[in-house]
Amino acid sequence: MMMGSFFDMSDERKAHWYYHPWFEELLQLFWLDIAGTDPADFALYDRIVQDRNRFLDSHPLPKKPLLSGDEVMHILKVSPGEKVGEVLKALHDAQVRGEVNSKKEAKEFLRHFPLS
Structure with a gap:
């Protein structure tokens, strides 16, 4: 780098x-x-x-992920796999940008996340 x-x-x-x-x-x-x-x-x-x-x-460091992989799988009704990791990374990035600040906002973020 x-x-x-x-x-x-x-x-x-x-x-x-x-x-x-x-x-x-x-x-x-x-x-x-x-x-x-x-x-x-x-x-x-x-x-x-x-x-x-x-x-x-x-950009204060998010203290911890707002949702776990298990919660993501349950909300999106997906199986374990790369997609869960992609969703968690996107959610973390949204936290860093300050777009998602609570568990409620994280769940709303998932509702609009493209699964394809």
Whole structure:
């Protein structure tokens, strides 16, 4: 992954990286890589840190999934499989965007989710 590509990412993709438990270590490695070059230019590093801070301030990490896989299967009347994972990912992405904030809203989201 190229570090500069963060500015072209959707919020869902940024969330994937910025909430990742190892992202802090990735930033440290990036900083060390820059520090080992001559001349060292930390402008991109600083922009990424600022973008991450702004993103995390405006997109609090959803505390937990609003619905379980079992609940999704029951509501949509589907069997276990990839579709359940797709639905859970779409629901999580909607939480990250702030479109779904409660269990009731999550169930409503499922009612409009395309199954095909």
